[in-house]
Amino acid sequence: MTETTPRTNNARSLLVIGGTSDMGRAVAAAYAEMGWTIALAARDIEAAGRDAADIRTRVEAARVAVHHLDILETDTFGAFLDGLDTLPDTVVCVVGMLGDQERAQDDPHYAARVMRTNFEGPALLLEMLARRFADRGRGLIVGVSSVAGDRGRASNYVYGSGKAGLTAYLSGLRNRLSATDVRVVTVKPGFVRTKMTAGMDLVGPLTATPQAVAARIAALQSRRADVIYVLRAWWPIMSIIRAIPETVFKKLKL
Ligand SMILES: NC(=O)c1ccc[n+]([C@@H]2O[C@H](COP(=O)([O-])OP(=O)(O)OC[C@H]3O[C@@H](n4cnc5c(N)ncnc54)[C@H](OP(=O)(O)O)[C@@H]3O)[C@@H](O)[C@H]2O)c1
Numbered sequence: 258m259t260e261t262t263p264r265t266n267n268a269r270s271l272l273v274i275g276g277t278s279d280m281g282r283a284v285a286a287a288y289a290e291m292g293w294t295i296a297l298a299a300r301d302i303e304a305a306g307r308d309a310a311d312i313r314t315r316v317e318a319a320r321v322a323v324h325h326l327d328i329l330e331t332d333t334f335g336a337f338l339d340g341l342d343t344l345p346d347t348v349v350c351v352v353g354m355l356g357d358q359e360r361a362q363d364d365p366h367y368a369a370r371v372m373r374t375n376f377e378g379p380a381l382l383l384e385m386l387a388r389r390f391a392d393r394g395r396g397l398i399v400g401v402s403s404v405a406g407d408r409g410r411a412s413n414y415v416y417g418s419g420k421a422g423l424t425a426y427l428s429g430l431r432n433r434l435s436a437t438d439v440r441v442v443t444v445k446p447g448f449v450r451t452k453m454t455a456g457m458d459l460v461g462p463l464t465a466t467p468q469a470v471a472a473r474i475a476a477l478q479s480r481r482a483d484v485i486y487v488l489r490a491w492w493p494i495m496s497i498i499r500a501i502p503e504t505v506f507k508k509l510k511l
Pocket residue numbers: 275276277278279280281299300301326327328329350351352353354355374401402403404445446447448449450451452453454
């Protein structure tokens with residue numbers, strides 16, 4: 258940990274995995290507004306420190322700590338969790354890498370990085386958190402996946418396959434822990450205006466803000482859910498896309 262401020266004993270705590278992401282920052286700010294203690298985990302510790310300072314500026318008396326984490330360095334996960342000030346009440350995992358589909362087709366090492374960033378790293382870390390939450394008897398795990406994982410498309414199937422893995426993983430974890438007080442929620446944001454989608458021509462009515470994603474994730478403290486499409490229009494859209502027969506789907510350019 259590089260930077261912290263004192264925390265009170267009764268504040269509930271949030272861990273954001275991918276604390277420098279536009280969505281992660283918005284989630285952290287929303288929970289800080291609710292009086293929660295925040296831990297930002299990021300590979301760029303200086304950027305995370307700036308984000309923490311920004312939250313402290315905007316939210317009076319906010320308590321924000323910063324921790325180093327590279328989601329590809331799976332051997333460090335145990336030490337990372339042991340180094341947290343407290344086992345969080347809620348963890349939100351927003352780590353992800355869209356990557357370049359054409360490069361991924363040509364470069365297996367690059368493709369592996371995209372897949373590992375979206376699936377292997379998050380799944381292995383969330384599994385370790387799930388075990389600790391189960392031992393404690395409660396906790397909320399929120400995994401940010403993607404509609405891209407609902408069906409593979411030519412334009413982004415390397416990214417989509419990683420997200421499909423994460424979606425299946427979260428579904429299984431939720432299934433395994435359903436009789437406990439450890440809740441597992443999958444969030445599929447649809448299009449969101451962030452640095453990941455900068456320069457893309459996004460469809461306005463299907464595009465959310467990071468703040469809208471954060472509001473849905475903050476609302477999970479008082480509302481139970483399993484799978485969330487942030488903008489509800491995505492649910493019927495993806496239901497139709499999933500139902501298209503493969504013989505037809507393979508000829509479409511979606
Ligand atoms: N934007 C969209 O339209 C959209 C739609 C559906 C799902 N999503 C998902 O939503 C999540 C948040 O994305 P975003 O839009 O907010 O984009 P973003 O700002 O690019 O966030 C991605 C985050 O992942 C982090 N990350 C990447 N590789 C890492 C590694 N090896 N170790 C640690 N952190 C790593 C990035 O860290 P750095 O800041 O250091 O790069 C960044 O904080 C992602 O999982 C994304 O796939 C986004």
